[in-house]
Amino acid sequence: MTVVDEVAPNVFRASGTDVNVVILRDGGDLTLIDGGYPGDVGAVEGAIRSLGRGPEDVQGMLLTHAHIDHMGAIVAFHERYGIPVFTDPTEVAHARRDYLEQATGKDFVPMLYKHGVLPWLLRVARAGATRSLSVDDAQAFAASGPLDLPGTPVPVATHGHTSGHSAYHVSHHGVVITGDALVTAHPLSKVRGPQLLPKVFDHGKQDTVAALDHLAVLDAETIVPGHGPAMSMPIAEAVEQARERSR
Numbered sequence: 001m002t003v004v005d006e007v008a009p010n011v012f013r014a015s016g017t018d019v020n021v022v023i024l025r026d027g028g029d030l031t032l033i034d035g036g037y038p039g040d041v042g043a044v045e046g047a048i049r050s051l052g053r054g055p056e057d058v059q060g061m062l063l064t065h066a067h068i069d070h071m072g073a074i075v076a077f078h079e080r081y082g083i084p085v086f087t088d089p090t091e092v093a094h095a096r097r098d099y100l101e102q103a104t105g106k107d108f109v110p111m112l113y114k115h116g117v118l119p120w121l122l123r124v125a126r127a128g129a130t131r132s133l134s135v136d137d138a139q140a141f142a143a144s145g146p147l148d149l150p151g152t153p154v155p156v157a158t159h160g161h162t163s164g165h166s167a168y169h170v171s172h173h174g175v176v177i178t179g180d181a182l183v184t185a186h187p188l189s190k191v192r193g194p195q196l197l198p199k200v201f202d203h204g205k206q207d208t209v210a211a212l213d214h215l216a217v218l219d220a221e222t223i224v225p226g227h228g229p230a231m232s233m234p235i236a237e238a239v240e241q242a243r244e245r246s247r
């Protein structure tokens, strides 16, 4: 049974393999934000079904960014049900895999002696981390401001972790879905609480730090990150903590 937390009214967090998936609900219609690893498709479908809905009720899918641990169910549902995929205009080419801004196996070799790295690598490999996936017809957001999708999420450009990373603000409930622009835990991190991912995961560390400015100004007290538990904390305070830890 997939565990689904309702972190705010009609905003749900579900777990894939060490990664989060978010579902926004409006009546019977859903928006899926990120989709876990390829091996998490069943878990994501289970999360949707636990709400009494099916993938065909998903009106649109949003990517925070096109890393493999966020694209799994997005690719599967896009191919099976034709659900449209939207992402930041800059991230569209990454979703198509015109280029890849993602750490690969060799990047982790120098870290293998560190506690927890090998078990994590094996776990995510089983979940499909080494597969190559793409969304060839991902669409750029049509305009700035609230998207015409269930839950009316507002994209927040947070370029850095990847060149076109986007967070999403569900302003009427004070929720921010931060993706990998700010996380609250990771199997390769020793600390818990608001933080950036270990450097190996970021395409551009400096830009990732700078992008925190775009999160800090949001009116949000519920944080749903790409990795780690959801937190109740003003986003400006979380950004401050993440900044401190990145120094």
Ligand SMILES: [Zn+2]
Residues within 6 Å of the ligand: 065, 067, 161, 180, 201
């Ligand atoms: Zn990522």
